[in-house]
Amino acid sequence: MVRLRPIACLAILLPALLPVIGCGKTCPTMAWINYVTVGLDGDTRNVAWVQLCTPDSCSQQTDRPAPPPVLPTATPTPTGANGLGFPPGQGPAEHHISVERNGTDAWRFGFVMESPGSVTVRALDSAGKTLAEKRVSLAWQQIGKATECGGPATAAPVTLTVNST
Template sequence: MVRLRPFACLALLLPVLLPVAGCAKTCPAMAWINYLTVALDGDTRTVAWVQLCTPDACSQAADRPTAPPVLPTATPTPTGANGLGFPPGQGPAEHHISVERTGSDAWRFGFVVESPGSVTVRALDSAGKTLAEKRVSLAWQQIGKATECGGPATAAPVTLAVNA
């Protein structure tokens, strides 16, 4: 009879636990990429690439190979200009910004799960000289169906005017 006691307790608690477990919303462990498009306007003949920066990181040139981001260690090392062990212009992997050129005057930037409130966009020549720069506030709109769990979002395209 002692062996039946745990089963009897379970039988009494089961009607109480099932409704509570049935109402719980669990989100799958997933990541997504939020995208922002930057279009250049004006004399773009000398633009080699477009860079986008958040307070945490900057994108790298799309046509230049980049080293994988360096993750911080428990003891920061002075290898990067920022004193955190990162190469200058790079942050930890979770703040890495992807970039791809989608047209002659268009670029698409991706943020893994992040949706920064503002960014600085720069058009650069082949020597890295800034030809145009603009700080922009962003409003993100979710484009996925699973709003309870988050999901991909996009911001309105940014236009950067380049003068000769």
Template sequence: MRRVWGLIVRPAVLMLAVCIPVAGCSTACPAIGWVNTVTVELAGDVSNVSTLQLCDGDACSELGPRAAPSAPRSIAPTLSVDPSAPFTPAAQPTMAPFYAERVDADTWRFTVSMSSPDHVTARVLSSTGAVIAEKEAELDWKRVGGSAQCGGPAEASPVLLTVP
């Protein structure tokens, strides 16, 4: 019996004494991935506003992806490939830093995946692409979900832009 205590029971008791407190202090984070948002509110004459862009450096927002309407299925023609031609890799697609969604006539919401830039430029564009109004803004981010240990979605204070 003494031999069993020394070989099996004592190591098991020691392992439980170490594991239980450690397990109680650990934090299990849910799946990682969230979207941060920036709201831009327009004031003034919004009748000529076609779109609103939010830019971080040289990269600007795009309209958010929408579900494509169901279309008839088509079959692509077979392409012949010259095996002696040199391989040229396809250009890597660039990702927009923000995706835009028009909420109403004077409110736009921009989403950005797990990023929180400090500084952005908001631009109001006409239907011809002319810049009607522009404003540089510092963003103040506040976490609105998740936890301090695991992170989570955040919202920036609204950017107010006056359209002449």
């Protein structure tokens, strides 16, 4: 009977073990933006802008389309310092809500790699007075093919009804 040395056993078994060892999914380092659109209904004559708030922050006022947000460059770190592959302090802005006006009565809000469960939307006049307000739950639907790695999502559009004053 021939006795195999441990190195020889490893050399024989390694090709059979590689598919089992390498079965984990490696996801690329990336950032994305999740969007929800708010549309107005009713008497919108006095609405100057729409604001969306999460428990952590609110969108800023805008009267024209905002430029698309610039996502940080995905530069992997040797240690994966913050778990996203960004160097410390250079990841996506936390709790930042981008906003752009899409037409007369629609606004699109974006969240960098966040998908809040509920938000409050407000229609405001030019002086900042609230004309309508509504708290809504958002159900996010991931878009794209990389569902196992995360990725962009959209929520169903929100309609805010403004009553005449």
